Amino acid sequence: MPELPEVETTRRGLLPHVAGRHVRKVVLRRPDLRLPIPPELPKLLRGEEIHGITRRAKYLLMDSDRGSALWHLGMSGSLRVLPADTPLRAHDHVDVELDSGHVLRFNDPRRFGLLLWQPAGTVHPLLQSLGPEPLSDDFDGDHLFRLSRGRSAPVKAFLMDQAAVVGVGNIYAAEALFAAGIAPTREAGKVSLDRYRKLADAVRAILAHAIERGGTTLRDFISPDGLPGYFEQELQVYGRGGEPCRVCGRKLREARIGQRASVWCSHCQK
DNA sequence: CGTATTCCCTGCACGC
């Protein structure tokens, strides 16, 4: 389940293997992802030099002169660089064959992922109306405070709204709210500026830490072992409903907030 | 406009 740190780790791992390479061929085995892969995409990418890979929210953009291949890993997607003769496995939907003798292979069992095309000089509709990057200077407690005024939704739903800040999924929303001592059920519009500053700091620190940890496990990205997973032993609340709070020992509460499984400590989070 | 709900899809844990 790639969240922003996994996407960024993927970007960093792929970059040295694709930057400066030319695309020999693109093979679409299953174009029916969450949205259809544009049928003209293989033709557009063929022969192009890949200049680099950038990230916006949880999207990865593989840039060439003609435009960018826009990837999203969804829930279960992975992008890996493999030797060209690596046998296919179940759910290998797309290959981008490179002039290095390697292939960039997209695997996605649940097909919640995306591969779209963004012509050079344009911004894809899915990338418009996104909030700030959580690790950029545009993101801070003041921003969250201003945007949340008048909002009645639970603060956890607000934090996961891509218009408020991008890339904060269910796991990191739960962890950041715990770190900031804010109950996820609290009305977004009633959380104070001081507490939003704590929350923004927590989001930033937790994501940065996770990216750093991901980076340490990278080494050679050409590996059949897939992406580094979560550091489960470091999770304070996510997936621990009913278990004792690591801080106060009380039983962690569990409920659905905005249709998402949520866990928190009603003693440490107010 | 904001909010709540539904849906997409497969793998896996669970209970019988």
Added chain:
DNA sequence: TGCGTGCAGGGAATAC
């Protein structure tokens, strides 16, 4: 052992 069921989740689409 094997089957059915429910759940997980990002985020777009839909309904209000």
